[in-house]
Amino acid sequence: MRRIPLAQPYWDEECQKAAIDALSSGRWVKGPQAKSFGEEFAKWCGAIAAVPCQSGSAALWAAMRLLDIGPGDEVIVPGMTFIATATAVSLVGATPVFADIEEDYWCICPDDVEAKITEKTKAVIGVHIFGQVFSPRLKEICNKHNIALIEDAAQAHGGTLDGVRVGAIGDIACFSFFPSKNMAVGGEGGMITTTRPDLSDRLRRLVDHGRDDTLESIELGTNLRMSEVSAAIGRVQLRHLDDWIAKRRQNASFIQHPTKVRNRSEHAWHQLCILVNNPSEIIANLDANGIDSRVHYPIPCNRHQVYSEHIQHEISLPVCDNIAHRLVAIPVHPSLTKDELDRINSALHL
Numbered sequence: 020m021r022r023i024p025l026a027q028p029y030w031d032e033e034c035q036k037a038a039i040d041a042l043s044s045g046r047w048v049k050g051p052q053a054k055s056f057g058e059e060f061a062k063w064c065g066a067i068a069a070v071p072c073q074s075g076s077a078a079l080w081a082a083m084r085l086l087d088i089g090p091g092d093e094v095i096v097p098g099m100t101f102i103a104t105a106t107a108v109s110l111v112g113a114t115p116v117f118a119d120i121e122e123d124y125w126c127i128c129p130d131d132v133e134a135k136i137t138e139k140t141k142a143v144i145g146v147h148i149f150g151q152v153f154s155p156r157l158k159e160i161c162n163k164h165n166i167a168l169i170e171d172a173a174q175a176h177g178g179t180l181d182g183v184r185v186g187a188i189g190d191i192a193c194f195s196f197f198p199s200k201n202m203a204v205g206g207e208g209g210m211i212t213t214t215r216p217d218l219s220d221r222l223r224r225l226v227d228h229g230r231d232d233t234l235e236s237i238e239l240g241t242n243l244r245m246s247e248v249s250a251a252i253g254r255v256q257l258r259h260l261d262d263w264i265a266k267r268r269q270n271a272s273f274i275q276h277p278t279k280v281r282n283r284s285e286h287a288w289h290q291l292c293i294l295v296n297n298p299s300e301i302i303a304n305l306d307a308n309g310i311d312s313r314v315h316y317p318i319p320c321n322r323h324q325v326y327s328e329h330i331q332h333e334i335s336l337p338v339c340d341n342i343a344h345r346l347v348a349i350p351v352h353p354s355l356t357k358d359e360l361d362r363i364n365s366a367l368h369l
């Protein structure tokens with residue numbers, strides 16, 4: 020009986036062949052694989068352009084640069100997310116302003132976002148947390164106040180809102196292909212997409228030293244390019260993605276849990292998190308039954324040491340403080356068998 024992991028990267032002969040072909044071609048960087056991967060990904064999610072890059076964090080940094088965000092600017096981010104959502108803002112010298120999350124869906128709270136908008140606010144980063152798509156109100160609020168909406172889609176490949184795929188909802192979206200994500204590239208990787216024609220040319224420039232076609236650097240950038248071997252693996256995985264997401268949805272509906280899904284949306288089920296009062300007990304119990312689980316994310320971002328000087332470090336975001344340490348992620352990935360799903364259900368309801 021295998022131990023059930025929280026995530027299981029996919030690897031088969033087709034991925035292997037794509038990787039070896041890319042290496043054997045001798046073209047290891049800046050070649051046809053990355054170009055095609057970007058085009059195929061944009062088409063898949065409905066964005067007008069997409070460019071592969073080295074990680075989800077790199078994509079978030081590029082999003083900040085694309086919107087010319089820097090010192091003196093504020094960007095509103097949720098208090099509960101992976102830390103990279105907030106540090107991308109700090110890394111360009113701007114200030115992350117932490118908003119609380121929704122009690123029901125755990126995404127950034129639109130009311131708190133609106134309350135925190137100032138004349139310095141340049142953008143909101145909405146995170147589709149665990150695969151749950153953020154509120155449609157975010158877009159209305161950003162439109163009303165004329166600020167950009169960035170999707171942190173690192174956990175949400177395949178989620179939809181009103182039939183529109185994640186990646187084509189906001190001005191810019193940032194995906195991660197970290198091995199645990201809904202699809203991966205055999206290492207680190209990310210993708211940045213846009214729905215705005217005025218940003219599409221700059222996307223490619225920003226991951227390549229800000230250079231134009233003549234190789235002149237016309238704006239500040241650095242090397243964030245994805246390698247050809249990763250892009251080749253990504254292209255194979257992208258072709259499986261719809262099936263994997265369907266399987267994640269099927270698994271989530273089979274596992275007995277009380278997690279709510281937002282109306283008008285489809286969850287991408289990167290993680291299946293359950294809100295409990297006794298996380299250590301639940302985790303120990305799952306562990307004793309050979310099932311991995313963990314708390315996601317125990318410390319709200321404003322309370323991390325990196326933000327010890329931040330004005331909100333000691334200020335409570337009540338919902339984040341109340342639930343962040345009580346959300347336990349359990350396996351929901353597509354490689355789970357029927358027996359394993361049964362084992363998860365029984366261990367959860369002992």
Ligand SMILES: Cc1ncc(COP(=O)(O)O)c(C=O)c1O
Nearest residue numbers: 074075076101103173195196197
């Ligand atoms: C919500 C969120 N944002 C950003 C990232 C950063 O992605 P990467 O690890 O590819 O840099 C992650 C990855 O874990 C994430 O979950």
